[in-house]
Amino acid sequence: MVSFPALNGPDGLKALNDHLLTRSYVVGFQASRDDLAVYSALETAPSSKDYPHAARWFSHVEALLGQSFPGKGEGVTIAGAAPSAAAAKPAAPAAPAAPAPAAKAPVAADDDNSDDSDEDLDLFGELTEEEKAAKAEKDAVIAAAKKRGAEKAKLTKSLIIMDVKPWDDTTDMAALEAEVRAIHKDGLLWGASKLVPVGFGIKKLQITAVIEDSKIESMDAIIEEEIVRDGESETIQSIDIASFNKL
Template sequence: MVSFPALTGAEGLKALNEHLLTRSYVVGYQASRDDLAVYSALEKAPSSNDYPHAARWYSHVEALLGQSFPGKGEGVTIAGSSPSAAAAPAKGPAAPAAPAPAAKAPVAADDDNSDDSDEDLDLFGELTEEEKKAKEEKDAVIAAAKKRGAEKAKLTKSLIIMDVKPWDDTTDMAALEAEVRAIQKDGLLWGASKLVPVGFGIKKLQITAVIEDSKIESMDAIIEEEIVRDGESETIQSIDIASFNKL
């Protein structure tokens, strides 16, 4: 059984990242309920800068939500997680017990008991009570993970740093900045700014912006449609996105 410290802190995230250094999944070579349990215990996606292996695994599991998780989980414990989240995967090995009715097949050789034997055989693949319970647990974990994923998507934000270049050294940089900040969109918040020398007496404006990813689909579109406007701006020559990071 795999164990992790609480995944809400750096210690747990570091342990998960190291565990996934040489693994595609928490256990085995297929996605299992162990992966769902660990996914559900995380408050948000691990930082790709600090925990690259955990972030890669998280994105993969998130893409599989609603699909099959055929792997046989060995059970995983996570410090601080609710019993339901940690215990559900532990029942993973129970599912293979379903073929048990097939053991009665040899009785069919006895002509006197052939009718009774046919009634006992599971010819249509109906789920046993144990399989139904395991499926309900899996569906519940997937539903909870989807809900959390949707909630996380609404809260996801990005920090953007942009370089705004003037036409020449005579450009009024205060007017240039005012033109940029005049762009107001739901989900867009302008931040700090500074002037950075680029040579020959020309300075560029470096300004930050925070966007809500669920509301702003493309910062490039805003730049082209609202700010630069195909070279029509009297103060702005061009705008480049210097960095783009998820918060």
């Protein structure tokens, strides 16, 4: 059985990272319920910078969610968490053999009420208690992963740096910046700005913006429809996105 300290702190994450230094899975050579148990005990993905081996394993297990975990788990204990199902539950005892059915009485060939087919056989027996527990554990891990993914996507933000160019050197740059900042959208926050010389006495406005990706579908659409307005702005000649980075 494999044991780890609590995985919500650096000691536990380091122990997991060291354990996975030469391993692809927690135990064995295939993904097992032990991997699911450790995965479910982690609150977030390990840092790829601080715990590269644990981060690599986490991404691999997350990609396998929804598929089979054919490996045979040996059981894993994590401080502060219940032991994995592989260790917590003994193997289910073999079901007793069903008694042989009574032989049917022969039916006359000319009997109009004869039944030419046997009753349908149940070829798929019910899951054992161990199999039910494993399925419930796997479903819970998948549901938790989907929830974390949805929450992560909802909170994702992007940092944008834009170059705003005036029509000429006579443009009032304060009015130009005010026109840009006058655009208000849910999920859009304007940041710092500065004037950058571009030549011949002309300066461009370089301004930052932070957007919530789940609320702002396209910054290009906002630029075209509400700032530049197809060349109708009296101060803004064009806007280019200089950089676009996820936060």
